[in-house]
Amino acid sequence: MSVKNGLDADVIVVGGGAMGSAAAWQLAGRGVDVLLIERFEPGHTRGASHGASRIFRLSYPDAPHIALAREARELWRDLEKASGTSLLTVTGxxxxxxxxxxxxxxxxxxxxxxxxxxxxxxxxxxxxxxxxxxxxxxxxxDSGRLHADRAVAALQAQAARQGSVVLHHTRVVKIEVLGDDAVAVSTEQDSRPLRARRVVVAVGAWTDQLLGGLVPLPRLRxxxxxxxxxxxxxxxxxxxxxxxxxxxxxxxxxxxxxxxxxxxxxxxxxxxxxxxxxxxxxxxxxxxxxxxxxxxxxxxxxxxxxxxxxxxxxTPDEVFVLDRSGPVVVAAGFSGTGFKFVPAIGRILADLATDGPRPDPLFSLDRSRKGLTAP
Structure with missing residues (x-):
């Protein structure tokens, strides 16, 4: 892997499940130098992104979730066209x-x-x-089903086609914040830490292990x-x-x-x-x-x-987290209901990693202090 300006990538994405793969796809599509790191093999069954079927629906009682699902529906269709893969089937x-x-x-x-x-x-x-x-x-x-395995594979393939480097069998063991625009990511496979301006962490059940004490996470179950x-x-x-x-x-x-x-x-x-x-x-x-x-x-x-x-x-309120703390972008707490939103979440994570607009405050790390509650 080449090192440019002392950096191994502009953005390192940790976690090659659905959310991390979508972030890499969106970042690479913007011309960002991105490295996606996944601990396990392609298509593994240890997390929450495997299998053939997930529900897609717009049926939420609140505007933020409905808007996110609408955006995701359009992006799912974009991904289907780009990859030549059928992903979303409408069943009602x-x-x-x-x-x-x-x-x-x-x-x-x-x-x-x-x-x-x-x-x-x-x-x-x-x-x-x-x-x-x-x-x-x-x-x-408008509801239906998504093919989860195909979706993750398509996201990673498109990210790689657009220039992202994708590493499997690579375990991240530590993330260090070096400054407002500097992080070091240590893996079991590299003798030196990898350096980037920003890191996106989307590691599901391993979030507390990797980010506990580094960012103000809600209590995760x-x-x-x-x-x-x-x-x-x-x-x-x-x-x-x-x-x-x-x-x-x-x-x-x-x-x-x-x-x-x-x-x-x-x-x-x-x-x-x-x-x-x-x-x-x-x-x-x-x-x-x-x-x-x-x-x-x-x-x-x-x-x-x-x-x-x-x-x-x-999370305690079953609303997921999409936020940034310093150079660390967090995607966590999807409570088994996040897959439908995947490509839109990838867009939000890419925005957060590149100083773009922030998502609805409902998804922030400190929403409880702002008096925001789940719908």
Missing amino acids: GVDHGSPVFLGRLHAGLAEAGVESHWVDAGEAGRRWPGLRVEGRALFHP VTQEQPAHFQPFEEGQDWPSFGHFAAGLPAYGLATPGEGVKVGLHAAGPRIDPERRDFRPRPELSAALERYVRDWLPGLDPDTAQTVTCTYTS
């Missing part, structure tokens, strides 16, 4: 459960000009016989979650993406072609240390998920669960 989405939350959701979407409409239980049963809905549901036609794929009783049924907001939930699901229908209980897993994760599903959570499928998803066979595991890294 259904939310049901808490009337209070659904009312807020409908009002927020209407204010933002996003299409959604009510569907009563009878109509829901006719349109989506695999789901059981009580009361009424909110349907939003790392858990191992275990959704599962279930086989439908009837092939060819229409499966929208769905969210179920009720006591003891939320739950979510979406079709994963070739694997069944993915169903999960949101943020239900135990706290873990990512260095000591055993990847073993917890029997009690598997039983709870199978009960949920039996009770609420009559179109799925509850005895066919194929469990997968992933990590969640959550």
